[in-house]
Amino acid sequence: MTYNMIKEKFTYLEEVRPEKGDGWFVVPSDKIVEVCKKLRDEFGFDCLSSLTGVDRGDHIEVVYHLHAYQKNESVVLKVSTASVVTTVSTVWASANWMEREVFDLFGVKFEGHPDLRRIMLPEDWVGHPLKKDYKEEAEYQGMTTTR
Amino acid sequence: MGNIRTEEITLSMGPQHPATHGVLRLIVKTDGEVLHEAKSDMGYLHRGMEKVSEKVGYTGFQPYTDRIDYVCAMTCNQAYSTAVEKLAGIEVPERAEYLRVIASELNRISSHLIMIGVYSMDIGAFTPFIHGLRERETVNDLLEMLCGARLTYNYARIGGVSSDMPPNFKDKCIEFLDHFEPIVDELNRLISFNKIYIERLANIGVVSREDAVSYNLVGPNLRASGVNFDARKNLPYSVYPKLDFNVPVGKGKMGTPGDCFDRYWMRICEMLESCKIVRQALKQIPDGEIMAKVSRKIRPPAGEVYTRCESSRGDIGFYIVSDGSDKPYRLKIRTGSFSAMSIIEKMAPGMMIADLVSFFSSLDIVAPEVDR
Secondary structure, eight states, X not given: OHHHHXXXXXXXXXXXXXXXXXXXXXOOGGGHHHHHHHHHHHHOOOEEEEEEEEEOSSSEEEEEEEEETTTTEEEEEEEEESSEEEOOTTTOTTHHHHHHHHHHHHOOXXXXXXXXXXXXXXXXXXXXXXXXXXXXXXEETTEESOO | OTTOOOOOEEEEEOSSOTTXXXXXXXXEEEETTEEEEEEEEOOTTOOOHHHHHHHHHHHHHHHHHHTTSGGGHXXXXXXXXXXXXXXXXXXXXXXXXXXXXXXXXXXXXXXXXHHXXXXXXXXXXXXXXXXXXXXXXXXXXXXXXXXXXXSOOOOEEXXXXXXXXXXXXXXXXXHHHHHHHHHHHHHIIIIITOHHHHHHHTTSSOOOHHHHHHTTOOHHHHHHTTOOOOHHHHSOXXXXXXXXXXXXXXXXXXXXXXSHHHHHHHHHXXXXXXXXXXXXXXXXXXXXXXXXXXXXXOOOOSEEEEEEEEETTEXXXXXXXXXXXXXXXXXXXXXXXXHHHHHHHHHOTTOBHHHXXXXXHHTTOOXXXXXX
């Protein structure tokens, strides 16, 4: 029901429905804030349950799992990016830390983020470990990383 | 007296601080007892579990799920197995589902006992902690009967559970429930309705409904703020639809809805609901297999799922992307403690240091779940 309404409202969204597993909408990267704001205000998606990244080799997918508590409905959005996406921390407060995590582990920069720093790893860590081409350094501050 | 000069000082709470429940650090700026700012610094327990999963494969990752939240490992086991089963289309035998529910709910009781005990200790009452741990010992004994372990169970496996319950488990379990339900009453008389306890909890750290949803609080923390949402009811999985239980929602029992007391009270109520669930599950559990026929190497078809299961710290989400191989292409663990941590920065300004300790404890944060 809501799914069809979303499709009608946002004609530029590309719907992907695989045979198995969850489906999602692909959002053009310049439209993500607009789409999120409208989904929150007009469709009741008041909760950003999860925001994460997937390394696809030549690009990184940022995946948004939205949930509407009143209607108990969920929707998945995806943005493909080389390295920069606009922040949605202005839409949901929870995005702040989740975007920091994606920045830390995937190196995606979130434009307009109020406090984009590493969150899990130390400030002086080299590289972004969840990228597929990540090579672990042999040591960190004189300590070996292997045994 | 009017011209005493005060100065803002920066303090570091943690990484080893009795009130941080693990290795976490809060950098607080205070003027006397009043906080201006509290920033969290974490990652001390970051083990890179999501990266590990890409190396060890689906079956190999199962024991790691114990270490996400070691206080309530059963629910993490169950949540992970449920996610992989959904992705791979594995039917789990009903007996196994019941065993999982029994184990998870027993673990929920012991987890909430820890929360209640530790909360009291943070506030300055040591005795309730011992009371909580005493009861938890019996739960650990029961879980040990099921799987041989007392903390990191690795009980729920993809396709079922590791072992069936021993013949005397049912009686022992009912014996514990009969003993435990009146204990909750005792706990209430000892701490819940103690005047000092109420003074320290009621009307402290009031999280509004809007903030709770926007900051993505989950589980008891979310329900304390008045949102009636429980993954067991609203996103049904396992055999929960066949079981009758209530979902407690915060109504401002001793003060304002969404205050520390409500968050605490949710745990007390949920323990009793869990007892109810275990009793029903023990009655309904059918005979049969405890493990589905799954191959040694699990290769889910290419695709992705996001599942949310109710842990004692709120719903724990597993987002798994499969490329058809025996290792996850990407696995993301979304935990309740992570989002609960993030609300501290918003709530802290204006609070007293002692209230911050109370507020922090009421969120029931477990450090390894924040860092993963």
